[in-house]
Amino acid sequence: MIxxxxxxxxxxxxxxxxxxxxxxxxxxxxxxxxxxNNLDSGISEEVTxxxxxxxxFFTYFLYRHVFWKSKQVDFVTLLWRGASTGLFAAxxxxxxxxxxxxxxxxKIGKDPFLQTIFYHLNFAWSSIFLVSTALLWKHLILYQxxxxxxxxxxxxxxxxLAALFFIFFNHNNFDYSFLFGLVILLVISILLSxxxxxxxxxxxxxxxxxxxxxxxxxLSATLLFYRILAYGNEERFQINLTDxxxxxxxxxxxxxxxxxxxxxxxxxLPTSSVFxxxxxxxxxxxxxxxxxxxxxxxEQVLDILVNSCIGASFSDGAWIALNPTEQLKIQNPLxxxxxxxxxxxxxxxxxxxxxxxxxxxxxxxxYSIRLKHPSYKSALLVPLLVNKTLLAQIVxxxxxxxxxxxxxxxxxxxxxxxxxxxxxxxxLLNQAISSERYQEELKIAQRVxxxxxxLQLDHPSSFDICAYSNTADEVGGDYYDTYQVxxxxxxxxxxxxxxxxxxxxxxxxxxxxVFQSLIQMGLGPAxxxxxxxxxxxxxxxRNHFITxxxxxxxxxxxxxxxxxAGHIPTLRYSAQSHTAEFIAVDGLGLGIVRNQNYENxxxxxxxxxxxxxxxxxxxxxxxxxxNDVGEQFGxxxxxxxxxxNPQMPPLQLQKAIIDSLHQFVGGDGMIDDDYSLVVVKFK
Amino acid sequence: xxxxxxxxxxxxxxxxLIGEVDASNSVLLDQSIQESLQPEITVVVIDGQExxxxxxxxxxxxxxxxxxxxxxxxxxxxxxxxQQVGEVFKILGLDRVIxxxxxxxTAIALRK
Numbered sequence: 198m199i200x201x202x203x204x205x206x207x208x209x210x211x212x213x214x215x216x217x218x219x220x221x222x223x224x225x226x227x228x229x230x231x232x233x234n235n236l237d238s239g240i241s242e243e244v245t246x247x248x249x250x251x252x253x254f255f256t257y258f259l260y261r262h263v264f265w266k267s268k269q270v271d272f273v274t275l276l277w278r279g280a281s282t283g284l285f286a287a288x289x290x291x292x293x294x295x296x297x298x299x300x301x302x303x304k305i306g307k308d309p310f311l312q313t314i315f316y317h318l319n320f321a322w323s324s325i326f327l328v329s330t331a332l333l334w335k336h337l338i339l340y341q342x343x344x345x346x347x348x349x350x351x352x353x354x355x356x357x358l359a360a361l362f363f364i365f366f367n368h369n370n371f372d373y374s375f376l377f378g379l380v381i382l383l384v385i386s387i388l389l390s391x392x393x394x395x396x397x398x399x400x401x402x403x404x405x406x407x408x409x410x411x412x413x414x415x416l417s418a419t420l421l422f423y424r425i426l427a428y429g430n431e432e433r434f435q436i437n438l439t440d441x442x443x444x445x446x447x448x449x450x451x452x453x454x455x456x457x458x459x460x461x462x463x464x465x466l467p468t469s470s471v472f473x474x475x476x477x478x479x480x481x482x483x484x485x486x487x488x489x490x491x492x493x494x495x496e497q498v499l500d501i502l503v504n505s506c507i508g509a510s511f512s513d514g515a516w517i518a519l520n521p522t523e524q525l526k527i528q529n530p531l532x533x534x535x536x537x538x539x540x541x542x543x544x545x546x547x548x549x550x551x552x553x554x555x556x557x558x559x560x561x562x563x564y565s566i567r568l569k570h571p572s573y574k575s576a577l578l579v580p581l582l583v584n585k586t587l588l589a590q591i592v593x594x595x596x597x598x599x600x601x602x603x604x605x606x607x608x609x610x611x612x613x614x615x616x617x618x619x620x621x622x623x624x625l626l627n628q629a630i631s632s633e634r635y636q637e638e639l640k641i642a643q644r645v646x647x648x649x650x651x652l653q654l655d656h657p658s659s660f661d662i663c664a665y666s667n668t669a670d671e672v673g674g675d676y677y678d679t680y681q682v683x684x685x686x687x688x689x690x691x692x693x694x695x696x697x698x699x700x701x702x703x704x705x706x707x708x709x710x711v712f713q714s715l716i717q718m719g720l721g722p723a724x725x726x727x728x729x730x731x732x733x734x735x736x737x738x739r740n741h742f743i744t745x746x747x748x749x750x751x752x753x754x755x756x757x758x759x760x761x762a763g764h765i766p767t768l769r770y771s772a773q774s775h776t777a778e779f780i781a782v783d784g785l786g787l788g789i790v791r792n793q794n795y796e797n798x799x800x801x802x803x804x805x806x807x808x809x810x811x812x813x814x815x816x817x818x819x820x821x822x823x824n825d826v827g828e829q830f831g832x833x834x835x836x837x838x839x840x841x842n843p844q845m846p847p848l849q850l851q852k853a854i855i856d857s858l859h860q861f862v863g864g865d866g867m868i869d870d871d872y873s874l875v876v877v878k879f880k
Numbered sequence: 881x882x883x884x885x886x887x888x889x890x891x892x893x894x895x896x897l898i899g900e901v902d903a904s905n906s907v908l909l910d911q912s913i914q915e916s917l918q919p920e921i922t923v924v925v926i927d928g929q930e931x932x933x934x935x936x937x938x939x940x941x942x943x944x945x946x947x948x949x950x951x952x953x954x955x956x957x958x959x960x961x962x963q964q965v966g967e968v969f970k971i972l973g974l975d976r977v978i979x980x981x982x983x984x985x986t987a988i989a990l991r992k
Binding site: 693694695696697698739740741742744762763764765766783784785786789790791798817821827829870 | 903906910932933935936937939940941943944946947964968971972973974976977
């Protein structure tokens with residue numbers, strides 16, 4: 198089974214080329230045989246020409262395939278292949294001549310069959326060399342091709358195709374039309390020879406090799422050309438294979454492009470180091486631009502930077518000075534400099550270098566200075582700025598005066614800026630990672646804090662209670678709790694820690710501890726506040742305080758005792774009078790006065806309640822929430838809302854209050870404070 | 881947004897608070913007081929006429945200075961609070977430890 202998608206084009210082309218060459222030879226031999234024996238072989242010249250064209254075609258396909266397969270092969274190797282083919286063809290030609298020269302006038306030397314065989318062999322080698330070299334040139338011409346170059350090449354290929362069939366019209370006469378065709382093809386060849394983009398990419402060594410191989414190709418081509426001319430002048434062959442426009446134009450093309458390449462490579466030799474330099478700089482720049490991975494470190498960036506700077510400026514020595522305030526270390530800060538020389542040189546550098554101050558004059562560009570040192574005459578200082586602080590300074594030194602020109606300073610400045618960006622990116626990345634970790638921690642804190650608020654509120658059958666709390670940040674400073682003292686006495690507390698966020702959350706946890714421990718001592722509301730103030734005074738930061746409101750409900754006597762420590766007054770709705778009032782009682786926030794004096798700042802009130810009455814304990818987040826014109830939700834709105842809905846069960850009223858609050862703040866308005874709400878309804 | 885205008889009149893330091901004091905800028909207020917406390921100051925007056933809002937964190941700043949001022953013999957007072965802001969001081973009971981006075985002259989007169 199032959200797979201259609203795996204036709205071995207190379208092998209088939211090779212086989213066909215060989216067969217056609219044999220046919221060509223056979224036809225010519227028959228023709229000679231006919232001439233010798235005075236017989237008309239009856240084979241016209243056109244048959245030979247046709248076979249010749251076919252031979253060129255298959256050689257072309259063979260080599261096109263070879264080049265297609267060797268796409269990744271570098272130029273020098275390809276040139277070497279071309280040169281070796283050329284040398285083989287040329288040496289084979291020379292050997293043939295030598296053989297015939299040795300045979301001299303002997304019979305075998307004059308044998309027309311032998312001569313014809315060698316002539317055909319030479320023709321085949323020359324054609325193979327020319328076709329393969331032309332395809333090599335194509336490969337080189339189309340390196341970094343543009344549309345224009347591809348068009349030019351197509352025109353050339355079509356012209357060559359026309360030249361291939363030209364023989365049928367011209368019948369191998371060297372006339373004006375032949376000359377005209379040749380000139381046109383040579384002109385196109387010259388035009389194509391301007392495409393030499395591959396040469397600058399060779400390094401110095403490769404250029405020398407290229408020169409050698411190009412020379413060998415040119416030499417081989419010249420030798421073969423002379424041989425073919427010599428054959429053309431001899432009349433001993435029945436048919437001339439080589440005097441055709443295609444082959445001549447191919448010679449022209451191979452020679453012209455070879456010569457151009459040779460000369461351009463030669464003239465490029467002195468500047469090749471500059472080109473190589475630019476290429477290295479580009480690679481270094483790329484290395485610096487690749488933002489460093491989190492596991493890599495800033496020292497590596499500095500390392501690359503120093504090496505790049507040395508490379509770009511041909512410095513004789515360098516070192517990195519790291520800002521002592523930055524926590525950075527580098528393994529090998531010295532390059533081509535002895536530690537003793539470093540101390541000598543450092544003392545010669547300007548004060549701003551020594552002090553790590555940012556000099557506004559140099560605008561953080563590298564700046565060169567003169568040195569009065571026995572071996573080093575000039576220095577370039579490269580400041581490396583990261584987040585507005587001077588991270589490091591690189592000092593490049595040279596043994597010549599004014600060794601740093603403008604181009605070097607520019608490229609080194611670019612390197613330094615790129616390195617700064619890399620280091621900054623690296624730091625940002627690390628920050629992002631740690632901030633993500635911080636977010637995780639906050640989520641844990643949030644869970645812990647949620648657990649601090651009671652899930653179940655203690656309540657007897659004589660009242661319903663519900664509570665709601667919302668934090669502006671992940672964690673907040675609002676607190677509420679309940680405690681059952683005995684069968685008929687229940688304590689409710691609501692508290693608010695000054696500030697927001699994590700510090701408030703910690704203080705809120707303290708408040709819970711204080712409440713849960715003190716309330717078990719059976720303290721009344723005012724006494725509780727006094728003790729709580731004393732306890733909290735020892736643990737709150739000086740600028741923090743806690744406000745609280747506490748109720749002790751006696752379900753038997755339907756009475757309450759209440760104390761307020763700087764907290765928002767509690768709203769009490771009376772079912773009897775159908776009105777809601779904020780309970781007025783004096784009381785100073787906890788932690789404001791941190792001594793025995795606090796006793797004078799807290800009061801206790803008592804009151805009665807009836808079925809249908811409400812107590813609404815809240816934090817300032819609700820009353821201070823503002824709408825888009827800066828108006829606060831305030832006491833009155835809350836009071837009116839409760840008065841309008843006395844029939845609601847606590848949960849429904851709580852929901853109504855929160856909905857009303859959100860509506861007041863507006864759809865997208867954020868309530869930028871913690872807010873909590875405890876609603877009690879007596880039965 | 882908070883803007884703090886400082887005026888020195890001899891041994892009197894007047895800080896005018898313009899805007900709002902909240903958790904985010906209460907540090908600024910603290911710094912501002914800290915910086916202005918030269919040894920010769922005997923009266924610190926907060927001008928609250930343009931103070932639109934103060935959060936608990938802002939109140940905490942004033943609170944933290946009460947004892948300090950008392951020990952150093954500095955008379956500390958606040959004047960010109962709007963009704964809304966004055967209410968906040970009152971609910972917390974801070975009016976019991978900080979002199980809240982109607983105007984500047986009363987505030988300065990406290991030292992006598």
